[in-house]
Amino acid sequence: MNKAELINAIAAGSGLSKADSKKALDAFITSVSDTLKSGEKVSLVGFGTFSVSERGERTGINPSTKAPITIPAKKVAKFKAGAELADAIK
Numbered sequence: 001m002n003k004a005e006l007i008n009a010i011a012a013g014s015g016l017s018k019a020d021s022k023k024a025l026d027a028f029i030t031s032v033s034d035t036l037k038s039g040e041k042v043s044l045v046g047f048g049t050f051s052v053s054e055r056g057e058r059t060g061i062n063p064s065t066k067a068p069i070t071i072p073a074k075k076v077a078k079f080k081a082g083a084e085l086a087d088a089i090k
Contacts, residue, residue, distance in 0.1 A: 036077055046084035053078045 001009070003025070010021040032050055035042050041051035057073040081089075 044082070046082050048082045048085055049080045051078050051080070052076070 007018055007021045007025055010016065010025060011018045014021065016024065032042050036050060036052050039052060041049055043049045052075050054075050055073060058071050060069050060071045061067070062069050
């Protein structure tokens with residue numbers, strides 16, 4: 001499912017127009033992104049939790065030259081499915 005299909009599904013399920021559904025989805029994405037940028041997590045009970053995890057610096061190998069390279073540390077977004085979501089997809 002892509003973003004346009006998700007907007008159509010939200011509109012069908014909620015009775016909102018497609019324009020309002022797009023605004024709601026964009027607001028959700030912005031809110032989650034801003035919260036994660038500030039280092040906090042977003043918990044949606046039954047659905048799951050969005051959080052930020054830090055990956056440490058590590059050594060990798062350049063596949064073309066086989067030379068060792070250093071992969072810098074970075075922050076990554078994580079999603080952990082809640083119990084209800086996990087049960088629904090079994």
